[in-house]
Amino acid sequence: MDLFGQTNDWDTKLTPILEKYKDRKHPLDYQNLYQLVVMVVLSAQDSDANINKIALKLFEIFPNIESLTVSNIDALIPYISKVRNFGTKASWLIEIAQTIQEDKNIPLTMENLTALKGIGRKSANVIMREARVPAEGIIADLHVIRVAPRIGLIPEYKDGNKVEKQLMQILPKKIWREIGMAISFLGREICRPQPKCEICPINQVCEYYKNLGK
Structure with missing residues (x-):
């Protein structure tokens, strides 16, 4: 159920970015x-x-x-x-x-x-x-804070903890470990402040993209 009491299928809708960015190393260039x-x-x-x-x-x-x-x-x-x-x-x-x-x-x-x-x-x-340990939450960095509301996942919040809490309520735990980083990579590469909507792998489920032509 989403925030408005309606069923959603976000784990399926977000599959393209989960597959695109799965297991990609974080941009911090660490060795251990x-x-x-x-x-x-x-x-x-x-x-x-x-x-x-x-x-x-x-x-x-x-x-x-x-x-x-x-x-x-x-x-x-x-x-x-x-x-x-x-x-x-x-x-x-x-x-x-x-x-x-x-x-x-x-x-x-x-x-x-x-x-x-x-x-x-x-x-x-x-x-x-x-570290590939079981997730207890969802990464909510500055990119996720910007992108998640834009695509229609959650309302807009400036606080990362609120964003994480909302995402945890609507997304199944099985995708928690990867979905935050997947949304972050999307925000870094495609869904930038000036988004490249035409090449976005989830533009067909994105509220921002749907409203572009209105």
Whole structure:
């Protein structure tokens, strides 16, 4: 049932993008789970491209959780100073490291990930998706927040947690792990602020596209 009490078949309608983007790696260019966690924390209110630029030097100096554990905020800042809110994020990463202690202790559940500083539901969903563990939510990044209402999935919200909650109510759990990232990739590549509707694989079920000719 959707928000208006009507049945929907969104999992079938969204199959084209699920198939197009299934299992595609996240745009953050990480090499292991430790790098992913660090880069996800750094990417908040910043671009994946910017985080990718600074990652190589950062991970040369801080190759694992243990190296962050024995470091400090002042030592970390020079390597992330081009990241938005770098001071706050440096303190988050040091605290995460001191909490986890070792790479093998990185948690992979929503409850334990969101208990860490700087990791909210969106970040936890990304980490869990990339780690291929069962989904406990749906990724709702800036692209999903823009695209999901546009195609007619949900009403428009600016808050990612509200978007996620609405999506979880109308989409079956079996597609939770992939659908958020699929919508995000659609938003990055096709359903941009100026959308390329003519090449969109789901334009036939999209409310925005239906209304273009009216």
